[in-house]
Amino acid sequence: MENKPQINISNIFNEIKDLNYILIKKSEHFPNYYTGSDLDIICDDKKTLIRKILTIGNFYITKYLFEIRVASNENTKHTKVDFYFGNTLELRFDVHEGLPKFKNVKIRDDYANSLLENKQRLKLGKEDKTFVINIPSKIDDLIFRYIEYFEWFERRPDKLKHLDYVERFLNDENERKIFFNRLHTYMDLVGKDDISAPTQKFSKEGLSKTNFKTKIKRELKYRFPSIYKTLIKIKRTVLN
Amino acid sequence: MLKTNKQNDFQYCIFILWSNGFKNAPEIVDIIRNYPEIEVQKVFLYQTDNIKKFIDQVYAKDDIPKIHIRKKTRYIKRSKNPNVAVVLAVNHRPEEILRGRGEFRHIECQRIKDLKDKIRNQFNPKKTDGTRTEEHVIHATDSEHQVDHLLKVLGYKEGLEHFTKTPNQILSVPHHIKSFSHFVIKKVPIDSVYCHILIGNRNSFSTEIMPLENSPHYKFLTGEPETYVKYIREFSGINITDDYSPEKFNKLAEDFSYLTPPNELNYIITDEFQLNKYVIRNGLHRAVILKNQGYKEILILVKE
Numbered sequence: 001m002e003n004k005p006q007i008n009i010s011n012i013f014n015e016i017k018d019l020n021y022i023l024i025k026k027s028e029h030f031p032n033y034y035t036g037s038d039l040d041i042i043c044d045d046k047k048t049l050i051r052k053i054l055t056i057g058n059f060y061i062t063k064y065l066f067e068i069r070v071a072s073n074e075n076t077k078h079t080k081v082d083f084y085f086g087n088t089l090e091l092r093f094d095v096h097e098g099l100p101k102f103k104n105v106k107i108r109d110d111y112a113n114s115l116l117e118n119k120q121r122l123k124l125g126k127e128d129k130t131f132v133i134n135i136p137s138k139i140d141d142l143i144f145r146y147i148e149y150f151e152w153f154e155r156r157p158d159k160l161k162h163l164d165y166v167e168r169f170l171n172d173e174n175e176r177k178i179f180f181n182r183l184h185t186y187m188d189l190v191g192k193d194d195i196s197a198p199t200q201k202f203s204k205e206g207l208s209k210t211n212f213k214t215k216i217k218r219e220l221k222y223r224f225p226s227i228y229k230t231l232i233k234i235k236r237t238v239l240n
Numbered sequence: 241m242l243k244t245n246k247q248n249d250f251q252y253c254i255f256i257l258w259s260n261g262f263k264n265a266p267e268i269v270d271i272i273r274n275y276p277e278i279e280v281q282k283v284f285l286y287q288t289d290n291i292k293k294f295i296d297q298v299y300a301k302d303d304i305p306k307i308h309i310r311k312k313t314r315y316i317k318r319s320k321n322p323n324v325a326v327v328l329a330v331n332h333r334p335e336e337i338l339r340g341r342g343e344f345r346h347i348e349c350q351r352i353k354d355l356k357d358k359i360r361n362q363f364n365p366k367k368t369d370g371t372r373t374e375e376h377v378i379h380a381t382d383s384e385h386q387v388d389h390l391l392k393v394l395g396y397k398e399g400l401e402h403f404t405k406t407p408n409q410i411l412s413v414p415h416h417i418k419s420f421s422h423f424v425i426k427k428v429p430i431d432s433v434y435c436h437i438l439i440g441n442r443n444s445f446s447t448e449i450m451p452l453e454n455s456p457h458y459k460f461l462t463g464e465p466e467t468y469v470k471y472i473r474e475f476s477g478i479n480i481t482d483d484y485s486p487e488k489f490n491k492l493a494e495d496f497s498y499l500t501p502p503n504e505l506n507y508i509i510t511d512e513f514q515l516n517k518y519v520i521r522n523g524l525h526r527a528v529i530l531k532n533q534g535y536k537e538i539l540i541l542v543k544e
Binding site for chain 1: 409411421422423424425426427475499504505539
């Protein structure tokens with residue numbers, strides 16, 4: 001098999017420049033990538049965006065013997081467009097029409113509109129080879145990294161890097177307020193870690209506000225210690 | 241709810257060719273096929289065991305009075321022939337107008353009416369003085385509402401939805417392909433691509449998977465056009481219902497360029513029937529053209 005070429009990501013982003021999308025969790029190496037990397041895209045028209053990726057992809061199939069594997073889940077409106085070289089995944093486009101689905105976190109669907117409305121344009125490249133990509137606003141980027149950490153921290157300790165990132169960049173008081181405001185507007189916990197359960201239980205008992213808060217904390221601490229630790233950590237970060 | 245074009249810049253329509261026009265069926269279908277802005281999608285035969293009931297069903301959604309319909313269809317009910325030919329087409333420029341007065345007032349497309357009149361003037365049985373009778377050889381629908389109803393009568397349970405649904409959310413794929421959400425686009429040797437071909441005759445047939453070069457389609461391009469002509473004639477209307485013809489094939493083969501704008505994503509669609517062997521589900525005509533053009537490898541879509 002001939003030498004593996006790098007996929008020219010700037011060509012692909014040039015092709016989709018007029019579409020309403022954002023690239024989330026952009027790596028620091030972008031537009032370079034490591035073999036097996038993925039690019040997460042949220043958009044409002046998955047079909048058009050993927051068709052443009054495939055149109056460029058034809059070139060890589062014809063010239064370099066790449067294969068493109070496409071897998072869609074219409075329930076979650078998520079499509080993976082994978083560029084394979086031989087049996088090796090070279091690059092994956094994770095395309096979401098609307099928000100990705102998380103197991104531990106529930107995000108209101110209209111957050112996708114907010115993300116796309118608040119997107120920022122970022123110019124990359126040098127001299128005459130520049131191109132523009134759409135990325136989330138700083139606050140939305142931090143929210144996404146925080147959600148990513150929250151979603152995975154039990155199974156993937158390396159995701160702690162996202163929390164570190166949030167802590168490092170959330171240093172402006174005004175931005176912190178916006179961060180928590182937006183986070184609480186759009187996000188909730190789901191499943192076994194649903195913190196609304198103790199709230200409902202104790203509110204029925206007619207407890208005072210202080211006792212109510214103490215009991216919630218105690219419940220969280222013993223039933224869901226990992227969530228409790230995270231909340232304490234965030235609280236300390238904000239207070240400091 | 242029918243999924244038609246929201247701007248109404250195209251509409252589906254159906255032509256029913258009654259048995260009194262059968263002897264001129266090829267010419268009539270040619271007139272429809274060659275009419276501006278009309279694109280034939282399917283041509284097939286339908287056999288009914290009760291022509292009277294069938295006629296009532298065909299006109300059930302018409303807006304004109306039933307008594308008039310009964311009068312104008314009397315000649316068909318007298319016919320003993322239980323067959324009708326059906327042409328499903330897309331009208332790319334509907335020109336809807338309100339026609340008639342009083343209880344005869346209804347919406348119809350001027351373009352379809354002109355086409356219908358052209359066929360009726362030419363092929364309706366003639367009176368002794370040479371003028372046309374009102375024993376129409378052809379019926380046409382006036383609206384997609386009627387198309388939907390008629391398709392259900394003809395056995396398509398989903399009606400027009402059957403033809404407008406998208407088997408894949410990303411690509412434009414013909415309605416006869418089973419829905420799929422996973423696929424691979426890859427380059428493969430053209431010799432690893434095979435086709436399904438009908439063997440036998442229209443009354444007794446089977447399908448066989450064979451290399452492209454053995455297909456009537458490839459032979460059409462390589463000096464044996466009659467094999468393809470015979471194949472289409474034998475099976476069209478029953479086993480082959482898409483609108484194929486030697487003329488259309490010739491036109492496609494002229495300057496054919498695969499996956500070039502605006503058809504960059506119109507892949508030849510296949511299934512992998514054995515390891516690294518693929519059978520075409522859509523795009524046989526294009527595949528044999530590429531083979532005849534000398535391509536050794538082609539891009540295909542493999543459904544998973």
